[in-house]
Amino acid sequence: MPSWLLGQTAQHAGRLVVDGFSSVGARGYHYRVLATLEDFGPASQATLGRRSGIHLSDMVATVNELAELAFVERAADPADRRRNVISLTKAGKRQLRRLENRLAASQDELLAPLSPEERASLTGLLATLLDHHNRRAGIPEERWR
Amino acid sequence: MPSWLLGQTAQHAGRLVVDGFSSVGARGYHYRVLATLEDFGPASQATLGRRSGIHLSDMVATVNELAELAFVERAADPADRRRNVISLTKAGKRQLRRLENRLAASQDELLAPLSPEERASLTGLLATLLDHHNRRAGIPEERWR
């Protein structure tokens, strides 16, 4: 029963990752937003949400928290007064490095019992699944703004 | 980044499974308790919790709900008056069958893009991971009661 396996494994993985993040005072949404910002550059909150898969309403709180910590900057978009342009600060980049380190550590712990070939195989299979389900869920290849 | 992949894939999987369950008016804990009951037989709530990985306090509500629906029976244990002995009813077994069907359907949808060999490979890798982390998290080996 792969669903059970996937679920249980994901629970372990999630616990590892969450613990790693919380040891730096962050949570999952923080990493996802910071990483998305670095990968795609500054963007509006709605666009950020689409790219990272975070609900618009949750994005508000997340950006509030990150801005409070000065990891992110919220500026009015002169070209569209509905929009806030969110951008990564120096401190935000440093935090992102910290979170990536934690993530790598969690990763090593999670995949400890697997050989390099097995790790590659697992990654490939998961990527196939993810690609398929992202595609059918309509992720529009985001390059907007 | 396997953690990201695992997490995202698990999210898709979780959505599929949860949607499947909720279409029969159930949630994850219901399936886990019913399945554990069938696999191990009647048991106290605490034992059920250990076997299914559900917190004792959450078990209360879950058993309440299942008993309300007559999927499960709560009887006082004559040998230990602290305990409730929970057992599966006929209707509970039928519900379990329904949930298993939904689960199988979710499974098919999840693994659609994978060949049979790939499915086996994925299952094996996940089982390895799960086994390892279960082991290191303390194996109860539950056969009590």
Place this chain on the structure above:
DNA sequence: AGCGAATCGTTCGGTCGACCAACGATCATG
């Protein structure tokens, strides 16, 4: 130019899974 539709940010609320603290009742062991 103007009007209706769509988008953006925001607030509120709700579900679900996981977990913790406390408490009375009961049992087990010294």
Place this chain on the structure above:
DNA sequence: CATGATCGTTGGTCGACCGAACGATTCGCT
């Protein structure tokens, strides 16, 4: 018998996810 453990229960926290509603703004079409 006293002390400590276990069981069921209540009530609360937290994070991730989702939906409804609303004012402000912009877009698209005629």
